[in-house]
Amino acid sequence: MRLDYLTIFPDYLAPLSLSLPGKAIRSGLLEVHVHDLRAWAHDRHRTVDDTPYGGGAGMVMKPEPFGEAFADLGIGPDGGARTTVVFTTPSGEPFTQQLATELATGERIVFACGRYEGIDQRVLDHAGTIAEVREISIGDYVLNGGEVAALAITEAVVRLLPGFMGNAASLVEESHSGEGAGLLEYPVYTKPASWQGYDVPAVLLSGDHGRIAAWRHEQRLRRTAERRPDLLHASAAGTEWKVVPGTRGDAAELLTLQRACWVQEALANDTLDIPALHESLADVEQSLGKWDHYVVRVAGRLVGAVRGRLEGDAWDIGRLMVAPDLQGRGLGRVLLDHIQAVAPPAATSYVLFTGRASAANQRMYKKAGFRLRPELEAPPGAVVLTKPRRISGR
Structure with a gap:
């Protein structure tokens, strides 16, 4: 892999010669070139920045030095190697281990290290016509320049190259990596x-x-x-959710989850007249004796729940809840499928209700085979949905 760095402070990148990266350079695994951007500035003061159009504080790095540097370094469709130009910027996509792994599959990376208020946008636009462009941020903070970020990205990328690490097994169980990604x-x-x-x-x-x-x-x-x-x-998101029976010890967390979820329902339906919002811990504890509860935990945290009980020959499904930060990942459907599967043999149908304006809930239930029943009495502001139970052999 070849790495190029365009910077106005070449000495900032001296650490590239140290430790394992330095060893990889000396062994020929890496080819590293650090370029002084001022070499492509032709006035007496080797100027690489100017005042911003539209006014404002600070200076902006000029496009001409970058354009000439790209040309002289052979960056383009005819340059031979697959080239990615990385612009280190706090407004870029977050740098992750997954992105490091992706970059490690390339043949050449050119780091354009900005300073001041940033690089003229036309440089990025031009680079996008001759190479792949990635704008990358290493965190939600601002540095004086892009060199520190370029070093951090380099460390994360090159250690993934085959032959870089003496013991490749050391990569397997690191944070964000391998089997424990x-x-x-x-x-x-x-x-x-x-x-x-x-x-x-x-x-x-x-x-x-x-x-x-x-x-x-x-x-x-x-x-x-x-x-x-x-x-x-x-x-x-990619795990197999484990649904287990709820216990009396879950009551406090169920109450917390219940309030978080039904605040969303209150906003969607423009009403606070929702029983789940007004229940106490004692109410939830009491319900654990009257309903069959099922919960899902992730790393000890209760993130989902549902309950059911037999009313005549109908299996009444209620309080289907998923933590707001995990919604949209399929857990709600898992809980819905589970509570149907555990219905007692006497149940011939399923029944539930949801907010009249809870469109997302209604979509999920309809996809699961439930149908709106406007002729059935529902709590104020709610609608009833039912589904016949089909049991093999019947």
């Missing part, structure tokens, strides 16, 4: 077994590799839930 790495320990009153967890000294693997997975889930729940929820 989406989860943070578990804590690690080395000798001595005890230090300043801190002991290595006993399970790591047991020699039981099954227990050790389970402990490490639990630690990854715990850390991710505590420090980066957004990652945990994103990774959960």
Whole structure:
């Protein structure tokens, strides 16, 4: 892989010669070229910036030096290698391990390191006609220039190249990577077994590799839930949800989830006259004795629930809830399918109700085979939906 850097501070990129990247350069695995952008500025002061059109504070990097640099460096459709031009900018797409893996499959990356108020937009537009362009941000903050971001991206990308890491297995269980993609790495320990009153967890000294693997997975889930729940929820989209019976100990979390979900319903239906919003903890605890409850947890957090009970020969389905941050990922349908599957043999139909203006809910229920029943009495502001139960052999 070839890496080029366009910068007005070439010395900023001296760390590229250190550690494993430096070793990869010396071995020929990497080809690195750092270019002083001022070499393509031809006035006496080697000017690379000017005042912004439209006014405003700061200076903007001029297009001409970048254009000449791209041409002289052979960046274009006829340049031979597949080239990606990376513009490091706080307004770019977030840099992730997935993006690093994608970039590592390329043949050449050119980093355009901006300064001041940024690079003239026409540079990006032009680059997009001669190469792939990626605008990348390494975080929600502003740096003095793009060199630090370019170094960070370089470190993440080149360590994924075949032959870069001495032990490729070390990539497998890192945060965001390998088999644990989406989860943070578990804590690690080395000798001595005890230090300043801190002991290595006993399970790591047991020699039981099954227990050790389970402990490490639990630690990854715990850390991710505590420090980066957004990652945990994103990774959960591809998991198989495990629905289990609810217990009295779930009452407090059910109440919290219930209020979060029915606030959305109140907004959608423009009313606060919704029983679920006004129930107390005691009410929820009481319902656990009258309804069959089922819940889903992710890393210990209760994220979904549903309940059912037999009313005559109809299986009454209620309080189908999914945490707002996980909605739209299929969990609601999983819960709906489950509560139908566990209906007792005496049930010949299913019945539920939802808000008259809850369009998304109604769409899901209709896709699952439920039909609106306007002739049936419903709570104020709600509609009733029913579905006949079909059992094999009947």
